Amino acid sequence: MPSLLGIYDLPGDVAAVSRRLRSRGFKDVEVYAPAAFPELDEAVEDGPSRVRIWTLVGGLTGVVTGFFITIWMSNDWPVMIGGKPFASIPPYVVIGFELAILFGGLATLLGLLAVGKLPYGSFGKNDAAYSARFSAEEFGVVVECQDRDVREVDALMRSHDAKEVTVVEA
């Protein structure tokens, strides 16, 4: 199946064209952008990013770990001071807090890798449609379609101000 690549200058056009393509039933749509634009967030996938779950789970694991190690270690090596309990919670809040941030941050990094599917592709080899112009200032929309749909997709891409539309050679 051929893939068509449309080149755009503005994120609004990219969002519109990818929405149109997906509503026409094209499944394999990909968007390349030089920077982050909120209008492109739902261009290919609906709903918020699942990175948030990673951060939440990481942060909660950190809090639990922080309080667990401090309380457990105090009891494992008990030092009796004035008949008070071995563990004292207020100073351990600092450790629980710091580990929440540490684990949450590292889990966010892992979440970025897992949800963003990084590292992506094979080393040193980009997608056939990708080129250095998308790390300049242009946007690209790639869609895989049947031979019979090529004209329709071409027309649709141009109707949204595509600067150029080409067939991607795999």
Next chain:
Amino acid sequence: MSPPPAMPITETTRLPAPPDSKINRDILRVMEGTSPGYWFLVALAVIGAHVAGGVWAYQVYAGLGIGGYTHPVFWGVYIVTFVFWVGIAHAGTLISAILYLFRAKWRNAINRSAEAMTVFAVLTAAQFLGIHVGRMWKSYFILPYPNQRGLWVNFKSPLMWDTFAISTYGTISIVFFYIGLIPDIAIARDRSTGIRKLIYTALALGWQGTSIQWKSHTRSVLHLSGLATPLVLSVHSVVSWDFAMSIVPGWHATIFAPYFVAGAIFSGFAMVLTVMIPVRRIYKLEAYITDYHFENMARFLLLTSMIVGYSYGTEYFIAWYSGVEPEATAFWYRAFGPYWLSTWIMIVCNCVIPMVFWYPPARTHIPTLFIVSTFINIGMWFERYVIIITSLSREYDPAVWGVYTPTLPELIILAGSFCFFAMFFLLFLKAFPVIAIAEVKELAIHEKAHGGAH
């Protein structure tokens, strides 16, 4: 994939390859080529760091006695410098995380270099913990690891909190720095050759700026900012508790946490200005780091200077108003004792000189900005010197009073820390984009989409 069909498109208009983005060229240019002046500075920094390393090696051989430690002052220049560098490290995360959450778009001209400074400043600060403890090969004792002695560390000690705070801060700063760099490394990857291309290809993780990649990237940066904002406030609070949790007059104050955080942001911003003014000039980045950015930084300096000044005032006021004699004596001693010069340098550099920024033209006058920010750096080092040394030198019992004077080896290691920091920063200039290119583009394309004016 099957071979492509024979061009079924009616009118394929293959335009000539478009010119590369001007933003890319302007910012990547910083990484290209090196002048003799650059190598001179690198050589100076590397030699300086090694001289300090040599002095440190001698200190390991001869013992901490070569420092000016004298009873009762056993926290000297090393701890002062540690606190100083941790403070410097605060600007990066403040600019990256807090200003990100406040959607202050002006941050994107300076956030990358400030984040780099954060990473390098934490690295520099971390050296001083090892240097200060003397037998640095036993530093790992501070980590809670299972051992034959069946001992665990004391989590009720602020020093343990500090270990966790600083190592978390270092780790999160590196993660933040790297995540922000990934799209920019991809830009450099697409425009480099040879070994550089190989390294950037590895570091870019196959980044292509697809919708999913950007979406998870934006989310990650948002979440890291949310985590780093309380972190940056906690780190210097925890550092301040190293002092405030004790009963030493001059240290035992509830104001310490906000006072230290404000001071850290103050000194961090000053360091960003001191470093970025020459960088902007040498690499002709005036189009990206504008006077508007510097003016905003100057406003921040003015604000934090006043917070710091207010804190000084509060310390003195409470020392008098509380009626606690050791406290009042300690502060009298600070201002008029043998350390009077340090105290007055601190007050003049941190509270008096920055007041020039009330005068609007001073906020965009580059020589003024550079000179004032340098004075602030000096003043903030002396602030830590005053807090730590003067408080320790006179505690409650007059029988154990003493005066500490830094020795030459300590001062060489202090100077070496600046070389160490400068070395990393100079190498960073040539290794990674000094301005967050993708973020600058985001604004540029946004303006293009909305017809120039925002």
